[in-house]
Amino acid sequence: MDKETLLSCRDVSLGYEGHTVWEHLTFSVHSGEYLCIVGENGSGKSTLLKSLLGLLPPLKGVIRRSEAAGAVGYLPQQTQAQRDFPATVSEVVLSGFLSARGRRFFYSAAEKSQALMHMGKLGILELKDRCYRELSGGQQQRVLLARALCAARRLLILDEPVTGLDPAAAQDLYRTLAYLNKNEGLAIVMVTHDLQSALQYADTVLYAGQGKWFHGTTAEYLASPYGRRFGGERT
Numbered sequence: 026m027d028k029e030t031l032l033s034c035r036d037v038s039l040g041y042e043g044h045t046v047w048e049h050l051t052f053s054v055h056s057g058e059y060l061c062i063v064g065e066n067g068s069g070k071s072t073l074l075k076s077l078l079g080l081l082p083p084l085k086g087v088i089r090r091s092e093a094a095g096a097v098g099y100l101p102q103q104t105q106a107q108r109d110f111p112a113t114v115s116e117v118v119l120s121g122f123l124s125a126r127g128r129r130f131f132y133s134a135a136e137k138s139q140a141l142m143h144m145g146k147l148g149i150l151e152l153k154d155r156c157y158r159e160l161s162g163g164q165q166q167r168v169l170l171a172r173a174l175c176a177a178r179r180l181l182i183l184d185e186p187v188t189g190l191d192p193a194a195a196q197d198l199y200r201t202l203a204y205l206n207k208n209e210g211l212a213i214v215m216v217t218h219d220l221q222s223a224l225q226y227a228d229t230v231l232y233a234g235q236g237k238w239f240h241g242t243t244a245e246y247l248a249s250p251y252g253r254r255f256g257g258e259r260t
């Protein structure tokens with residue numbers, strides 16, 4: 026498999042005015058990679074995602090997204106207001122093309138057919154005319170994933186995608202992500218508190234501690250002091 030670098034951080038410091046959260050952070054995400062970002066509450070995972078998405082400039086260093094990466098698909102944590110969004114499933118999924126649509130008034134036929142294809146792939150085609158806010162949490166996450174797929178070329182970024190889902194729905198979502206990663210070659214960067222599943226599916230782990238971090242393969246993480254402590258409940 027082609028292992029192009031899609032995203033890289035080189036000696037990056039991240040944080041807010043007067044408050045550095047990450048220091049000397051260096052890691053890359055390659056095509057087809059599945060990276061999980063794990064760590065305690067307040068350790069900086071969301072800060073990192075904001076910076077990877079270009080919403081928060083680094084305090085120091087450079088974050089590069091390669092041209093090959095193209096547009097990123099993003100599945101954010103949902104707020105209550107977003108759960109109540111009064112739109113149909115099709116409208117929510119198609120909104121993944123908003124930035125590609127630019128000033129065009131309508132979505133193209135190709136965009137509409139791609140949206141249908143993504144809904145089919147995620148098993149939500151029969152929900153396409155339903156109101157988004159009337160769906161279950163698991164169905165809503167699939168809709169948001171289909172929306173992210175409309176935007177994504179080669180990279181999906183997900184912020185705690187299984188929060189609020191029951192164990193069966195969470196496992197379904199993980200299997201779908203694994204399918205997209207292995208069969209469609211999408212690189213995945215996922216923040217999660219669900220360490221068991223992260224370790225089951227991830228190729229690489231980025232651990233955020235208070236002022237410390239570790240990046241390596243899943244096996245390297247498990248053998249590290251961070252992995253032995255943080256993943257202790259598995260053994």
Ligand SMILES: Nc1ncnc2c1ncn2[C@@H]1O[C@H](COP(=O)(O)OP(=O)(O)OP(=O)(O)O)[C@@H](O)[C@H]1O
Nearest residue numbers: 041044046064065066067068069070071072073233
């Ligand atoms: N907008 C902000 N301005 C200043 N400090 C912030 C801001 N957002 C977060 N922080 C601080 O940055 C640190 C990291 O927060 P962040 O939300 O990135 O952690 P997290 O690992 O995502 O936490 P959680 O697991 O609870 O979601 C915390 O000390 C937090 O208080």
